Amino acid sequence: MYAAWKLCWTNLKHKKVQNSFIAIIIMLAALLLSTAVSVLNNTNHMYESMHDKSHGAHQILQMENGIHDPNQVHNWWEKQKGVVVSDLMRYRYLSSMSYAGKEIPNVDLFMMDAPSGPFPVDRLQFVEGQEKASPEAGTAWIPTSLAYPNDIHVGDPIEFKTDEGVIRLNVAAVVVDISYCSPFATSGRIWLNHQDYNTNMTTLPGDDKYMTGLRFDDYSQNRAYWERFEQFLGTPYLESVKDFESLSSYYMIANQVISFVMIFLAVVMICVALYTLGFTISDAILSSYRTIGIIKSVGLSSSKVIMAYVGQYTLLALVSVIPGILVSNMLSGTIVAKSMAYLNTGSSSINGLFSAAGIWTGAAVVMVIFLSALLFSNKARRVEPAQAVRYGMSEKEYSQKSGGKAAWKRKLLQIGSLPTSMIIGLRSVTKNIRGSLLIVLMSALSTAVLVFGFLFVYSISSIHGTIAKWGYDSADLSVRIDNPAQLTFEQLKEKVLSDPRVKNYSRYGDANAVLPVPQKHGANEQDTKGILLTVADGNYDEIGYQNVEGHNPASDNEISVGVNVARTLGIKSGDSLDIYIEGEKHTLTVTGIYQAIANMSNTGRITADVIRKSNPDYGSAMNTTFVNLNAGTSVDQFVKELNQQYGSVLGIASQASLVDEVFSQAVTIIVLPMSVMALLFIVITFVIIYSICRINMKKESRTYGIYKSIGMTSRQIRLSETTGILVVSGIGALVGIPLGLLGLPPLLNFILADYGIVEVPLIMNGGGIALMIPLSIIAAGLGCWAASKSIQTTSPRLLTMD
Numbered sequence: 001m002y003a004a005w006k007l008c009w010t011n012l013k014h015k016k017v018q019n020s021f022i023a024i025i026i027m028l029a030a031l032l033l034s035t036a037v038s039v040l041n042n043t044n045h046m047y048e049s050m051h052d053k054s055h056g057a058h059q060i061l062q063m064e065n066g067i068h069d070p071n072q073v074h075n076w077w078e079k080q081k082g083v084v085v086s087d088l089m090r091y092r093y094l095s096s097m098s099y100a101g102k103e104i105p106n107v108d109l110f111m112m113d114a115p116s117g118p119f120p121v122d123r124l125q126f127v128e129g130q131e132k133a134s135p136e137a138g139t140a141w142i143p144t145s146l147a148y149p150n151d152i153h154v155g156d157p158i159e160f161k162t163d164e165g166v167i168r169l170n171v172a173a174v175v176v177d178i179s180y181c182s183p184f185a186t187s188g189r190i191w192l193n194h195q196d197y198n199t200n201m202t203t204l205p206g207d208d209k210y211m212t213g214l215r216f217d218d219y220s221q222n223r224a225y226w227e228r229f230e231q232f233l234g235t236p237y238l239e240s241v242k243d244f245e246s247l248s249s250y251y252m253i254a255n256q257v258i259s260f261v262m263i264f265l266a267v268v269m270i271c272v273a274l275y276t277l278g279f280t281i282s283d284a285i286l287s288s289y290r291t292i293g294i295i296k297s298v299g300l301s302s303s304k305v306i307m308a309y310v311g312q313y314t315l316l317a318l319v320s321v322i323p324g325i326l327v328s329n330m331l332s333g334t335i336v337a338k339s340m341a342y343l344n345t346g347s348s349s350i351n352g353l354f355s356a357a358g359i360w361t362g363a364a365v366v367m368v369i370f371l372s373a374l375l376f377s378n379k380a381r382r383v384e385p386a387q388a389v390r391y392g393m394s395e396k397e398y399s400q401k402s403g404g405k406a407a408w409k410r411k412l413l414q415i416g417s418l419p420t421s422m423i424i425g426l427r428s429v430t431k432n433i434r435g436s437l438l439i440v441l442m443s444a445l446s447t448a449v450l451v452f453g454f455l456f457v458y459s460i461s462s463i464h465g466t467i468a469k470w471g472y473d474s475a476d477l478s479v480r481i482d483n484p485a486q487l488t489f490e491q492l493k494e495k496v497l498s499d500p501r502v503k504n505y506s507r508y509g510d511a512n513a514v515l516p517v518p519q520k521h522g523a524n525e526q527d528t529k530g531i532l533l534t535v536a537d538g539n540y541d542e543i544g545y546q547n548v549e550g551h552n553p554a555s556d557n558e559i560s561v562g563v564n565v566a567r568t569l570g571i572k573s574g575d576s577l578d579i580y581i582e583g584e585k586h587t588l589t590v591t592g593i594y595q596a597i598a599n600m601s602n603t604g605r606i607t608a609d610v611i612r613k614s615n616p617d618y619g620s621a622m623n624t625t626f627v628n629l630n631a632g633t634s635v636d637q638f639v640k641e642l643n644q645q646y647g648s649v650l651g652i653a654s655q656a657s658l659v660d661e662v663f664s665q666a667v668t669i670i671v672l673p674m675s676v677m678a679l680l681f682i683v684i685t686f687v688i689i690y691s692i693c694r695i696n697m698k699k700e701s702r703t704y705g706i707y708k709s710i711g712m713t714s715r716q717i718r719l720s721e722t723t724g725i726l727v728v729s730g731i732g733a734l735v736g737i738p739l740g741l742l743g744l745p746p747l748l749n750f751i752l753a754d755y756g757i758v759e760v761p762l763i764m765n766g767g768g769i770a771l772m773i774p775l776s777i778i779a780a781g782l783g784c785w786a787a788s789k790s791i792q793t794t795s796p797r798l799l800t801m802d
Contacts, residue, residue: 015284018280018691018694018695019312019316021687021688021690021691022276022277022280022313022316022691023316023319023320024320024683024684024687025269025272025273025276025684025687025688026273026316026317026320026321026324026365026369027320027321027323027324028269028324028680028683028684029266029269029270029273029324029365030320030321030324030325030328030361030362030365031324031325031327031328031331031680032262032265032266032269032328032677032680033262033263033266033267033269033270033361033365034324034325034328034329034332034358034361034362035262035328035331035332035335035673036258036259036260036262036263036266037259037263037358037361038328038329038332038358038361039255039258039259039262039332039335039336039673040255040256040259042332042333042336043251043252043255043256043259043336043339043340044252046336046340046343047248047251047252047340047343050125050176050178050343051178051248053123053125054122054123054124054125054176054178055084055119055120055121055122055123055215056121056122056178056179056215056247057086057121057122057178057179057213057214057215057244057247058214058215058216058219058222058243058244059213059214059216059222059241059242059243059244060179060211060212060213060214060241060242060247061073061211061212061213061214061237061239061240061241062209062210062211062239062240062241062242062512063209063210063211063239063240064209064210064239064240064512065238065239065512065582065583066207067238067239067582067583068233068237068238068239070088070210070212071088073212074088074210074212076229076232077212077214077229080225082216082217082218082221082225083214083215083216083217083225084120084121084214084215084217085120085121085212085213085214085215086115086119086120086121086122086212086213086214087115087119087120087212088210088211088212089112089113089114089115089210089211089212090112090113090197090208090209090210091110091111091112091113091189091208091209091210091211092111092201092204092206092208092209093108093109093110093111093209094109094111094160094161094162094190095107095108095109095480095482095623095624095651096160096161096162096480096482096651097109097146097158097159097160097190098158098159098160098161099150099152099156099157099158099159100156103651103653104146104150104661105653105657105658105661106186106653106657106658106661106662107146107186107187107188108186108187108188109160109187109188109189109190110180110187110188110189110190110211111160111190111192111197111201112189112190112191112192112197112211113192113194113197113198113201114134114135114141114191114192114193114194114197115134116133116134117131117132117133117134118133120215121213121214121215122177122178122179122213124141124173124175124176124177124191125175125176125178125345126173126174126175126345127144127147127173127174127175127176127344127345128147128153128154128173128174129141129154129171129172129173129174129175130172130173131173132172132173134191134193134194135172135173135191135192135193135196136172136193137193137195137196138169138170138193138196139169139170139171139172139193140158140169140170140171140172140190140191140192140193140196141171141172141173141174141175141190141191142158142171142173142174142175142188142190142191143174143175143176143177143180143181143188143189143342144174144175144176144177144181144341144342144343144344145180145181145182145183145185145188145342146181146188147171147174148341148342149664149665152171152174153171153174154171154172154173154174155170155171156170156171157169157170157171158170158171160190161482161483161648161651162200162204162482162483163204163205163482163483163484163485164203164204164483164485165483166648167200169192169196175191176342176343176344176345177189178343179213179242179247181342181343182247182248182249182250182251182342183250183251183254183339183341183342183665183666183669184250184253184597184662184663184665184666185250186661186662205484219244223527226528230528236514236516236528236580237514237528237530238514238580238582238583239512239514239530240512240530240532241530242530245600246599246600246602249600249755251339251340251343253597253752253755254339254666254669254670255335255336255339255340255669256751257670257748257751257752258335258669258670258673258674260747260751261674261677261747261748261751262673262677264747265449265677265681268445269680269681269684270365270368272438272441272442272445272684272688274368274369274372275438275441276438276688276691276692277313277369277372277373277376278372278375278376279434279435279438279692280691280695281309281313281373281376281377281379282376282379283695284309285309285377285379305377306374306377306378309373309376309377310370310373310374310377312373313369313370313372313373314366314369314370314373316369317365317366317369317370318366321362321365321366322362324362324365325358325359325361325362328358329358331673331676332358334672335669335672335673338665338668338669338672339669424707424717424720424721424724426724426727427724428696428700428720428721428724429724429725429727429728432692432696435692435695435696436728438688438692439688439689439692439725439728439729439732439780440728440729440731440732440735441732442684442685442688442689442732442776442780443685443728443729443730443731443732443733443735443736443776443777443780444732444733444735444736444739445681445736445739446681446682446684446685446732446736446775446776446779447732447733447735447736447737447739447740447772447773447775447776448736448737448739448740448743448744449677449678449681449740449744450678450681450682450740450772450773450775450776451736451737451740451741451769451772451773452740452741452744452745453674453675453677453678453772454678454765454768454769454771454772455740455741455745455762455763455764455765455769456670456674456748456762457667457670457671457674457675458763458765458768459760459761459762459763460663460666460667460670461667461671462763463659463663463666463761464655464656464659464660465763466761466762466763467544467655467659468544468545468546469546469595469759469761470595470596470597470757470761471562471594471595471596471597471598471601471603471756472545472596472598472659473508473543473544473545473626473655474543474544474545474655475506475543475544475626475627475628475655476627476628476629476635476654476655477626477627477629477635477638477639477652477653477654477655478508478624478625478626478627478652478653478655478658479492479496479624479625479627479642479650479651479652480623480624480625480650480651480652481623481624481649481650481651482623482648482649482650482651483648483649484623486649487646487649487650489507489622489623489625492625492650496642497625497627500630501629501630501633501638502627502628502629502630503628503629503630504538504539504542504543504627504628505538505543505625505626505627505628506536506537506538506539506540506542506543506625506626507536507537507538507608507619507622507624507625507626508534508535508536508537508543508622508624508625508626509535509536509537509608509618509619509622509624510532510533510534510535511532511533511535511581511582511606511611512530512531512532512533512581512582513530513531513532513533513579513580513581513582513604514528514529514530514531514579514580515528515529515530515531515565515569515577515578515579515580516528516578516580517529517568517569529565529568529602531561531562531565531599531602531603531604532599532602532603532604533581533603533604533605533606534603534604534605534606535605535606535607535608535610535611535622536605536606536607536608537607537608537619537622538626539554540552540553540554540560540605542628543626543628544628545594545605546594547560547592547593547594548563548593548594548595548758548759549572549573549592549593550573550574550590550591550592550593551591551592552591552592552605553588553591553592553605553606553607553610554591554607555607555609556607556609556610556612556613557587557588557589557610558588558589558590558591558606558607558610559577559579559588559589559590559591559604559605559606559610560590560591560592560593560594560604560605561577561590561592561593561594561603561604561605562593562594562595562596562599562600562601562602562603562604562756563593563594563595563596563601563753563756563758564600564601564602564754564756565601565602565603565604566590566593571590572590572593573590573591573592573593574589574590575589575590576588576589576590577589577590579604581606581610581611581614582611582614582615584614584615586610586613586614588606588610595756595757595758595759596756596757597755597756597757598756599756600754600755600756601755601756601757602756608622635654635655635656636654639652639653639654681776682775682776682779683779685776685779685780685783686779686780686782686783686786687783688783689725689729689779689780689783689784689787690783690784690786690787691787693721693725693783693784693787693788694787694790697721697787697788697790697791704717704791714791714792715792717788717791718785718788718789718791718792721784721788722781722784722785722788725780725781725783725784726777726780726781726784728780729776729777729780729781730777732776732780733773733774733776733777736776737769737773741764741769745760745762748760
């Protein structure tokens with residue numbers, strides 16, 4: 001055992017640079033994989049921990065259309081064992097909030113009549129302000145999703161525009177409202193004092209709406225409760241329900257995308273690391289063939305020689321994995337902190353979240369390295385002492401080397417028209433096929449990751465150009481009537497929409513609907529599924545809504561559905577669909593299927609004429625209009641003129657500002673990890689190519705001595721070797737371009753399919769992609785140039801010594 005350890009230590013001691021770079025490769029692989037696993041675990045842990053702490057709702061029932069008696073519904077659920085039910089809470093909708101004289105765009109606000117706390121379900125976690133049973137008169141509690149991005153704090157005044165004027169309140173508390181403060185969500189609950197609600201909300205046109213939250217002791221049993229509930233009602237529940245999956249989806253989506261991409265790339269990096277490890281061990285055995293033969297001839301067994309190599313690389317793995325895990329803890333903490341910021345109460349540091357999964361990930365990496373080293377070093381078992389001492393290699397390899405099997409390489413290099421330096425460089429790369437293939441592989445992977453990473457980040461940061469493919473409209477601006485008493489829609493048509501700069505417009509609204517869903521276990525049994533409908537009084541095509549299949553609805557018997565609705569029901573374009581809208585049954589023809597990130601594509605699109613068949617007055621509450629302007633018209637100037645003319649009567653926002661408000665955080669979350677992954681692949685390309693070139697240059701030391709003896713300078717030799725590597729790396733980069741553009745994007749489609757996006761909209765940017773391509777080639781060239789430094793400091797006499 002001592003002899004094996006001594007041999008292991010000698011290998012570590014005499015090959016410091018090579019071993020250091022192997023350690024870096026292992027560390028980076030462990031870093032990437034551990035970060036991905038930690039991000040997933042910590043995201044789930046933080047959300048679930050806050051959900052439990054807050055007694056978060058598993059389902060939220062919204063009763064807005066008077067189809068069911070809210071008190072009857074609430075009383076039934078209150079009597080069920082195994083279900084905790086919130087108070088029956090009143091609310092009204094508002095869509096305008098201002099702070100410091102500036103309107104916060106694209107918000108849908110639930111103005112809640114706050115019951116006396118603490119709440120049995122969705123218990124608020126106070127971040128700022130004093131925790132009280134209910135807000136005091138003249139104040140409100142607001143969620144972190146509104147406070148953090150707009151820098152609103154306790155004591156700040158906020159304003160809400162209504163049909164009757166402006167409501168002015170002060171912020172009494174900033175709270176984590178687990179069900180309504182997720183990233184990318186545009187809705188939030190504003191908690192009002194009971195008297196303020198009566199004074200300001202009940203005087204508005206329309207009736208109170210009601211909401212109640214359900215928390216199940218065992219959420220998996222919720223379907224059994226619903227079957228009994230609908231038997232009690234005598235009909236399907238025809239109002240809106242938000243379930244746990246949709247409530248939690250926005251918290252999870254960004255980190256799941258990042259983590260799955262990281263895991264995929266980490267696995268690729270580990271495979272490359274293992275290939276490099278095998279290459280290094282095989283080369284070490286071949287270069288020490290005679291030494292191993294001598295050692296075995298004096299009695300050291302093959303198993304002990306193998307354990308020397310296994311011990312060497314297992315020890316390297318142990319030393320490397322520890323800093324990788326430590327750095328991954330900080331990196332994953334940063335990623336989770338950004339994506340889950342709205343759940344941060346300040347009482348505990350998100351960066352402190354740490355999971356045993358990181359340790360187990362590191363242990364798994366060490367075990368993989370151990371098993372791989374054991375497999376690759378098994379080649380030492382075939383070393384025959386007599387052949388090793390005589391030939392320095394096996395007799396078979398000696399015969400092949402002295403024979404004519406390399407003739408094809410000589411023919412390949414009979415290219416008299418090429419410069420001598422290039423011929424020397426190409427000779428080196430063709431002589432070492434395995435190393436050259438690894439360089440091609442690393443350059444291809446590095447280029448693919450760089451191209452894909454840039455493509456993804458650029459597409460998210462420029463999402464306004466593809467917003468229609470994410471399920472939203474692409475109109476130039478939205479105009480919302482905030483005070484119908486001062487400006488009706490007819491007046492808006494006459495004064496604004498008839499402007500010659502307006503190209504077209506469509507009114508927008510929404511409605512809740514319920515779909516009967518056949519159950520798998522019985523043809524006669526049905527489940528129900530609640531979805532949110534987009535309702536257009538106008539032309540969907542003109543305001544930019546798109547489908548992945550079919551077309552938008554245009555008449556009163558048509559509907560377009562989200563991909564997850566189509567998947568659940570097993571329908572396609574042309575099929576008929578039964579649907580309950582505001583309690584009335586309709587049979588509609590599916591004209592198209594679209595993807596949408598909102599509500600996980602559990603949505604649909606209809607025209608206003610569908611609802612008017614049962615409710616002729618529908619449309620009077622459609623206060624939002626999407627507007628497109630003629631080419632050459634400045635959207636910002638048009639918005640500015642309307643704001644100056646109508647002030648608080650209209651809420652006006654350009655499409656660019658609305659998109660930025662929703663997706664700006666996505667860019668912040670995604671840029672850091674994608675940048676880190678790109679940097680890691682550049683570093684690992686440099687490291688691996690340095691290692692390969694360093695090994696090859698030691699083998700070819702006599703050749704370099706000959707080159708020096710006939711007059712070549714060290715710089716010329718180094719340039720020749722670097723030129724050969726650049727050519728090989730360039731080939732790899734050419735392979736990596738289509739891989740990054742076409743091979744990796746389907747990975748995103750797979751990840752986002754459950755969230756409602758089956759074809760991730762990507763924007764090609766030729767200039768940016770072109771800038772990414774040479775980075776891996778440059779890294780390869782620098783790696784070779786750094787490895788060839790030893791040629792510069794060694795004399796021809798030493799290089800040609802046997």
